[in-house]
Amino acid sequence: MLSRMDDSTTNDTLIVLTNLPDEAAGRHLAMKLLEQGLAACVNMLAPCTSFYRWEGKVQADTETPLLIKTTRARYPALEAAILADHPYELPEIVAVPITAGLTAYLDWVAEETARPFDQ
Helix, strand or coil, rough: CCCCCCCCHHECCCCCCEEEHHHHHHHHHHHHHHCCCCCCEEEECCCEEEEEECCCCEEEEEEEEEEEEECCCCCHHHHHHHHCCCCCCCCCCCCEEEECCCCCHHHHHHHHHCCCCCC
C-alpha cells in the first residue's frame, strides 16, 4: 500500500539507475556508495542484455543493473562517486524521482543519506 506524500518529501527521494559490466563491479560500487553515505539501499539485479548504439555500431553486452535509493541532496556526490569508480567511458546514470511511497521507508532513505560520511 502506498502512502501519499507531500511534494517536499516525495521530490527529495530518488532512484538512480546504473549498469556495471559484472557482479563484482556492481558489488564493489554498491558497497562504496553505502559506506560513503550516498545511498540508503542498493539493489543489484540479475544480469541483463543491453542493446545500444556506441561509436556508430550496434552493441549487445551483458550488464548488471543497480537501483540506488538516495536523496536529491546527495545526488551530486553520488554521481561523482559513480563516475570516479565506473569502468565505462560513458556510464548510464539516470535519476528518477519517487512520486509516492511508504512514508516510513522514504524517511529511512532520508535519514541514512543524511549521516556524516564517517558513520
